Amino acid sequence: MQPDLFMKKRTILSAGLAFAALGLISWGFKGHRAVATIAQNHLNASVAYVASAYLKGEQMEAVSTWADENRDPKTAPWHYINLPLGLSRDAFVKAVQESDNNVYTAILKTEATLKDVNASDEAKNEAMKYLIHLVGDAHQPMHVSRKEDKGGNTIQVRFDNKGTNLHSLWDSKLIDKEGLGQEDIVKTYDTATPAEIKKWQSDSPFEWLWESYQITTELYANAKPGQNIDDVYYQKYIPVIHKRIDQAGIRLAGELNRLLAGQKVKAVTVSAPPAVQGVPTNKTADATPTAVKLEEIKNYVGKTVTVSGKVFSSRDIGSMILVNLGAAYPNQLLTLALKGDAKALGTQLDGKTITITGQVIDYKGNPEIIVTSQQQVKVQ
Structure with missing residues (x-):
């Protein structure tokens, strides 16, 4: 050789x-x-x-x-x-x-x-x-x-x-x-x-x-x-x-x-909100929020929406706070999973009507929005 x-x-x-x-x-x-x-x-x-x-x-x-x-x-x-x-x-x-x-x-x-x-x-x-x-x-x-x-x-x-x-x-x-x-x-x-x-x-x-x-x-x-x-x-x-x-x-x-604290970066376009529960990112999801009715939220999985509704119950499970809109668990129309910065809202939302912006995902057959920033939530 x-x-x-x-x-x-x-x-x-x-x-x-x-x-x-x-x-x-x-x-x-x-x-x-x-x-x-x-x-x-x-x-x-x-x-x-x-x-x-x-x-x-x-x-x-x-x-x-x-x-x-x-x-x-x-x-x-x-x-x-x-x-x-x-x-x-x-x-x-x-x-x-x-x-x-x-x-x-x-x-x-x-x-x-x-x-x-x-x-x-x-x-x-x-x-x-x-x-x-x-x-x-x-x-x-x-x-x-x-x-x-x-x-x-x-x-x-x-x-x-x-x-x-x-x-x-x-x-x-x-x-x-x-x-x-x-x-x-x-x-x-x-x-x-x-x-x-x-x-x-x-x-x-x-x-x-x-x-x-x-x-x-x-x-x-x-x-x-x-x-x-x-x-x-x-x-x-x-x-x-x-x-x-x-x-x-x-x-x-x-x-x-x-x-990374205090570091300055150029503007970045994110394809979709963080899939923080391990849900695959939907790269075809709409980037511009669509205003929808809470009763129709289940039809918008994979879409970025703005929706309003009354908070009926919430629960702190340690890693996140689950907030139920439209009805109390297990009959809620939409669940919000508050994580990161948004966890500071805690249970302050109970009984209030809020407007939320985020991507709708399917979690075990139910619509859910992951909320990682308080800026995604507005109390009416």
Whole structure:
């Protein structure tokens, strides 16, 4: 074989192996979209606008898996960090500080780009997409794991009568077992209290990784090749996944609120309001609000409308406040899901007639409008 041909084949093989590795090192689709959606729910209004500008109008959840789909061999190591087991906290911090080209250094790199006033729009766009993804990766325990088993990828187990591996189990299999749709995952996971939000957002990326390392240490201690993952295991660890995804979303919001505060951007046209419950963005939705009657609201799913009605009841479920127009639950004609800045309205709307502007979505057969800004609501 000619030397140059050999080198070409070797290069292709190396790239292929890197691409294959990328497919094995991430929260699943549902997990990453949940992290991004939770973060979107907790962004300050001004920061949400800046984030949207840097993403060129794309929603955070829509770009949350871009870093995996991009499949760049040069950034494949950005998704994880390999460390030996048994490190003390001090030794752990030292090992992370002395390592390079991993999830920790990648997070620092993307954050530096977002703070850099001289960075180009393209650089900020890429940094945003990587940061949204990598904060999620840092909270997936098997991303802070051992090199020798490729983060649990070579530890074969059985789950739901099927073969899988420890890494894949934590990426998606345990989440899929719940059987929740994307919007229900966000409602179920986004439950942090104000005290938890304050604490989590004060933690540094070192703390995020240390938490994952501690969980991974326990998982490795209990992992046996070929073991059957039973319901006891599932019931023990699904709450851990809930918390890790919630923490990732809350912390991502905290990082963006800090990094993007006060930044000035060019005007941006957003194709549709944020699909904050995981509902796919309807790119053909009308951008200009259409005035409609409340009784006819169910005929305008996917449209941006302005509608008025009386508030009959409301309920705070932690991650959002649900407001029912036209009648009390479960006979309401329209539900408003107040999130972000709009949550400050709280239960102040009970008994009042209001006018709301937003995109109508279908949530389990019922019309709903996601409200993320108080400017969308006018009290008559």
